[in-house]
Amino acid sequence: EGSAALTGCLGRRARPVRLCQGCHGHYRRLLALYGSIARAVGNSSESHNCAKSILTSDRLQIVVTLSEFFNETWEAANCANCLKNNSEGLSNSTEEFLDLFNKSLTCFEHNLQGETVYLSLNNYTEVCKNCNETYTKLNDLYNNLQRMNRKGGESGHSAHLCIDVEDAMNITRKLWSRTFNCSLPCSDTVPVIAVSSFILFLPIVFYLSSFLHSKQKKRILILPKRIQSNASLVNIQEKYS
Numbered sequence: 001e002g003s004a005a006l007t008g009c010l011g012r013r014a015r016p017v018r019l020c021q022g023c024h025g026h027y028r029r030l031l032a033l034y035g036s037i038a039r040a041v042g043n044s045s046e047s048h049n050c051a052k053s054i055l056t057s058d059r060l061q062i063v064v065t066l067s068e069f070f071n072e073t074w075e076a077a078n079c080a081n082c083l084k085n086n087s088e089g090l091s092n093s094t095e096e097f098l099d100l101f102n103k104s105l106t107c108f109e110h111n112l113q114g115e116t117v118y119l120s121l122n123n124y125t126e127v128c129k130n131c132n133e134t135y136t137k138l139n140d141l142y143n144n145l146q147r148m149n150r151k152g153g154e155s156g157h158s159a160h161l162c163i164d165v166e167d168a169m170n171i172t173r174k175l176w177s178r179t180f181n182c183s184l185p186c187s188d189t190v191p192v193i194a195v196s197s198f199i200l201f202l203p204i205v206f207y208l209s210s211f212l213h214s215k216q217k218k219r220i221l222i223l224p225k226r227i228q229s230n231a232s233l234v235n236i237q238e239k240y241s
Contacts, residue, residue, distance in 0.1 A: 002030040003066050017167035020079035021090055027074055028087055034067045081149060082162035093145055100138040101168045107131040128182035135176055136184060142169045
């Protein structure tokens with residue numbers, strides 16, 4: 001029954017992906033049940049024969065195969081990175097992200113209702129303007145979660161974010177950039193312009209400084225000739241006087 005419940009949950013929440021947030025209860029219960037059966041195999045009690053017959057009595061070993069499949073699926077989805085350390089529920093950061101995600105979708109839907117006349121022209125100005133703040137918060141939070149996750153994060157697992165969060169962000173980004181053709185203002189624009197301007201004017205500064213330096217050097221070289229010329233003039237005047 002536990003395997004059937006988890007299989008049905010995974011199928012229902014495959015698209016859009018909501019595996020971790022919707023099926024973690026089923027997975028945790030099935031994991032505990034399988035662990036109890038596996039531990040009974042090693043005991044020298046009456047439950048030993050029962051557990052052994054369930055797990056290894058035939059060549060197919062369906063229960064073992066199902067358990068491996070569920071574990072591999074759960075690990076591939078990185079669901080541990082969405083949950084608390086005890087896997088009893090979603091982590092605080094995941095709940096915050098999903099709340100912003102739902103607010104973003106609600107904002108998209110609300111502003112699309114007022115632009116029904118212009119949809120054929122792909123004019124989503126109101127969506128871009130009115131939902132910019134919500135989308136920016138969602139995007140920033142996702143980037144922060146990625147940075148936290150590289151250091152271990154809330155769940156203590158360092159890997160990709162869980163599939164639920166990644167899929168939600170992919171959906172939102174596709175809607176924002178491809179469907180609505182919106183864009184985020186780059187916060188690094190001013191520093192980039194400043195650095196680019198500095199690099200652009202470097203050759204001008206270099207040639208100007210070279211010109212001034214060569215002109216000053218030329219003036220220094222010419223100055224002794226003038227002094228010598230003045231000295232000769234004084235000698236001639238003394239001679240004729």
